[in-house]
Amino acid sequence: MNRLIHEKSPYLLQHKDNPVDWYPWGKEALNKAKEENKLLFISIGYSTCHWCHVMNRESFSDNEVAEVLNKYYVPIKVDREERPDVDKVYMTFAEVMNGNAGWPLNVIATPEAKPLYVGTYFPKQTQDRMIGIIELLNKIDNAWKEDSDSLVKNSEEILNEIKKINLYEEGNISEDINTKALKVLKSIYDKENGGFGNRPKFPMPQYLLYLLKYGEMNDDKVALEIAEDTLVKMYKGGLFDHIGYGFFRYSVDEHWLVPHFEKMLYDNALLSLVYTKAYEISSNPLFKDVAEKIYEFVLRDMISENGGFYSALDADSEGEEGKFYLFESEEVVDLLGKEWGDIFNKYYDITKQGNFEGKNIPNLIKTDLDSIPSNDEAILNSIIQMLFSYREKRVSPHRDEKILTAWNGLMIGSLAYAGRIFGNNFYLKKARESINFIINNLFDEYGNLLSTHIGGSSYNYGFLEDYTFFIFGLINLYKATKESKDLELAQKLTKDMLELFGDENNGLYFYSYKSEQLILRPKEFYDGAIPSGNGFALINLFNLYVITGDEKYSKIAKDILYSFGDSLNKSPLAHLYSLIAINSYM
Numbered sequence: 001m002n003r004l005i006h007e008k009s010p011y012l013l014q015h016k017d018n019p020v021d022w023y024p025w026g027k028e029a030l031n032k033a034k035e036e037n038k039l040l041f042i043s044i045g046y047s048t049c050h051w052c053h054v055m056n057r058e059s060f061s062d063n064e065v066a067e068v069l070n071k072y073y074v075p076i077k078v079d080r081e082e083r084p085d086v087d088k089v090y091m092t093f094a095e096v097m098n099g100n101a102g103w104p105l106n107v108i109a110t111p112e113a114k115p116l117y118v119g120t121y122f123p124k125q126t127q128d129r130m131i132g133i134i135e136l137l138n139k140i141d142n143a144w145k146e147d148s149d150s151l152v153k154n155s156e157e158i159l160n161e162i163k164k165i166n167l168y169e170e171g172n173i174s175e176d177i178n179t180k181a182l183k184v185l186k187s188i189y190d191k192e193n194g195g196f197g198n199r200p201k202f203p204m205p206q207y208l209l210y211l212l213k214y215g216e217m218n219d220d221k222v223a224l225e226i227a228e229d230t231l232v233k234m235y236k237g238g239l240f241d242h243i244g245y246g247f248f249r250y251s252v253d254e255h256w257l258v259p260h261f262e263k264m265l266y267d268n269a270l271l272s273l274v275y276t277k278a279y280e281i282s283s284n285p286l287f288k289d290v291a292e293k294i295y296e297f298v299l300r301d302m303i304s305e306n307g308g309f310y311s312a313l314d315a316d317s318e319g320e321e322g323k324f325y326l327f328e329s330e331e332v333v334d335l336l337g338k339e340w341g342d343i344f345n346k347y348y349d350i351t352k353q354g355n356f357e358g359k360n361i362p363n364l365i366k367t368d369l370d371s372i373p374s375n376d377e378a379i380l381n382s383i384i385q386m387l388f389s390y391r392e393k394r395v396s397p398h399r400d401e402k403i404l405t406a407w408n409g410l411m412i413g414s415l416a417y418a419g420r421i422f423g424n425n426f427y428l429k430k431a432r433e434s435i436n437f438i439i440n441n442l443f444d445e446y447g448n449l450l451s452t453h454i455g456g457s458s459y460n461y462g463f464l465e466d467y468t469f470f471i472f473g474l475i476n477l478y479k480a481t482k483e484s485k486d487l488e489l490a491q492k493l494t495k496d497m498l499e500l501f502g503d504e505n506n507g508l509y510f511y512s513y514k515s516e517q518l519i520l521r522p523k524e525f526y527d528g529a530i531p532s533g534n535g536f537a538l539i540n541l542f543n544l545y546v547i548t549g550d551e552k553y554s555k556i557a558k559d560i561l562y563s564f565g566d567s568l569n570k571s572p573l574a575h576l577y578s579l580i581a582i583n584s585y586m
Contacts, residue, residue: 008454009079010400011047015056019066022077025086027516033074033111039144040113041073041137044087045104046080047400048262048314050321051121052104057319059124059133068134072141073108080105081311081402082452084463085512089520094118096165097158106133108140113519114155116140159519168508168525171566173582178214181572181579182223185211189226193254194233200260202250203234205270206527206576209277213580216281224281231278235290236369238361241325242348243387246297247271249315249529257363258356261315261322261397265302266530268294269410276418286369291418298411299430301399307433308403308441308453309411317397324397326359327387335390336383343376344383403453405442405466406530408434412473420480431477435486438470448514449493461514464524464533467497471540478547487547494544497537498556507556507563509534525564526574534560535577542585557581 004016007024015022023029025042033040043060045052059065069075080087080103087105093115094101101120108117117140126132144151174180185207188196195201208227215223234240237256239248246268248259272294279287302310317324329350333341348362349355355363372380412431419427442450442458449462449470471490478486501509508523511533525534541557544550561568561582568575 004077008457008459009047009082010398010402010454011045011049011052011079011082012077014047014053015060015077018056018060019063019070020060020075021066021070022075025076025078025083029074029076030111030113033113036074037111037148038072038074039116039141040107040109040111041069041075042078042086042090042107042109042113043075043104044078044080044090044107046312048264048312048398049103050260050262050315051102053314053316053319055104055121059122062124065124065133065137068137068141072137074111081400081404082460084465085518085522088511088522088524089518090115090118092520092522093158093162094120096162108137110152110155112155114152114159116151116155116158162520168506168523168564169566169570170563171569173561173565174569177569177572177579178583180569181210181576182214182220184573186222186226189230190254193256194230195254195256196230199254200250200252201254201256202529203239203247203267203271205267205274206531206580207573208274209270210576210580210583212274212277212281214583217583228278228282228284228287231275231287231290232369233365235286236364236367238356238363238365240290240363241297242362242364243325243384243391244297244301245293246301247294255365257365258361259322261325263297263313264529265298265309265311265404265407266410268298268302269407269414270531272298273410273414273417276414276421280421288422292422295415295418295427303430304401304403304437306437306441307430308437309408309434311400311402311404311407313399314397317395322356322361324391324394326356326361328354328359332387336386340379340383343379344387347372347376347380401454403437403441405438405449405451405453405462406469408438409466409469409471409473413469413476416473416476416480420476428477428480431473431480435473435477439489449496461512464497464501464509464511465530465536467493467501468533468536468540469531471497472536475540475543475547490540491544491548494540494553507559507561509537509560525567525578527577531577532575534564535575535581538578538581539584542581546585557585 001016002022004012004022078086090105090107091101094105097118106119107115109115122133124132126135196204211223211227234256239251239256239259246263249262249264250260252258272291275287275291315321329345329352332344332350347367349366350360354360412434415427415431441453449466450458451460451462451466471493474486474490500513508525511522511524524532526532527535538557538560541553545553572579
């Protein structure tokens with residue numbers, strides 16, 4: 001076993017038996033690289049990442065790869081969910097240097113941790129035009145030995161360019177900002193399949209929430225139709241788990257059929273919020289049904305006994321992606337009998353030839369939901385329960401049991417909102433229990449909010465998203481219950497956030513405040529799969545202004561907006577949570 005045996009992160013512990021002499025991110029590894037003048041090999045991932053597993057099996061468990069890494073590099077493993085600040089720094093480099101990024105994210109850097117080469121998955125040996133990790137490591141090590149000064153100079157130039165590119169542009173928000181955003185959304189809308197763009201296709205909850213809110217406020221029927229059509233088609237596809245419920249991370253095809261089989265807490269928190277909003281606007285019972293199914297999944301499979309929500313479910317089980325979720329037609333008939341088996345197979349696209357690698361992903365893409373007879377609908381509900389019980393006997397995917405303050409905040413906010421809209425006190429109770437868990441477990445003795453809890457231990461000072469997402473949850477529960485303690489804590493944490501993450505030279509807030517000095521101190525203002533902390537800060541500040549009438553909240557929000565206003569004007573789709581805040585409260 002290597003030194004990762006002493007870590008808490010499930011991802012790092014997955015690598016504790018590697019022959020690679022891994023270090024966790026920290027002074028020991030960074031100092032060793034400087035003392036021995038060795039390059040760093042920084043590998044970033046998370047415990048439910050399919051391609052992280054593949055690279056672990058192919059390369060990091062391999063003695064030849066380990067020999068090169070251990071001899072010429074200081075290898076560091078990073079859990080992106082445990083250290084999102086480190087991940088965001090190197091993800092910025094990957095996006096600028098390569099035009100795209102993903103996980104595992106593998107970085108070769110100078111002893112000062114400045115990147116020289118950034119990539120994602122590498123096979124062990126070079127294949128076709130994809131360089132193998134052994135060849136890559138040897139080439140860069142040889143270059144380092146021959147002319148390290150040139151590589152150091154190159155790394156400085158890369159860093160300086162990144163700093164220039166990562167600048168935000170100040171300015172007032174243009175009056176036609178919504179026209180610009182809607183024009184782009186309508187142009188990339190997939191009229192046939194719903195969603196936006198081609199494959200791979202992500203749910204993009206910020207696009208949908210923006211369209212719903214804008215359509216509602218401005219009676220824009222086209223905006224509402226795009227959002228509602230996408231929500232129906234996403235649900236009908238294999239992107240949704242029709243047996244155990246909840247959404248997978250994204251679809252590899254444009255039809256929403258074949259998912260990447262991870263389930264993330266943040267996706268399901270945001271999508272349940274969107275479906276609840278869609279129901280509030282349209283009164284379409286399907287949207288309420290989907291939201292309630294997501295909550296059923298989360299409250300069954302993703303919650304600790306003390307009320308905190310776990311992070312994710314793996315894509316793999318027994319070493320195969322999606323194995324837990326797939327069915328064969330004969331398997332279904334054998335379990336249910338021919339009559340019921342045929343009914344299920346007809347509606348859920350289960351065939352002998354299969355719709356995915358010879359097996360089947362249950363889906364409703366070819367089914368007209370309105371044409372299912374009530375008798376068959378009742379039978380299908382019973383069948384789903386039977387198939388769920390049957391599937392539970394399989395080897396389950398790994399569950400990452402980190403409890404993250406930020407992602408819990410999103411789930412609290414969604415449950416509180418649905419509790420209010422649906423009149424469901426059980427959802428409000430579960431939101432309260434999660435808040436209590438965070439209050440009891442994720443503050444240190446000095447009142448500082450912490451980021452991560454696992455195995456009875458809480459650690460890492462909170463990042464901007466921990467504050468903003470948790471405040472979002474508190475405000476939503478206050479709106480539902482009017483309990484003053486939630487508003488008071490939201491205001492207290494907002495005050496802390498302003499002091500801890502603020503920049504005296506600019507209105508935007510830094511991502512971290514107490515972690516060690518990294519080569520960049522990022523300010524996150526672009527929305528990705530996880531919303532930007534600054535975007536949610538805007539939502540919270542405008543909410544607090546409306547609730548309290550205190551104009552200081554509105555002024556701070558407007559300062560944030562001005563600080564990157566021209567960036568928002570130029571790329572509105574990259575900042576839609578900020579635009580949602582503007583439309584809702586300005």
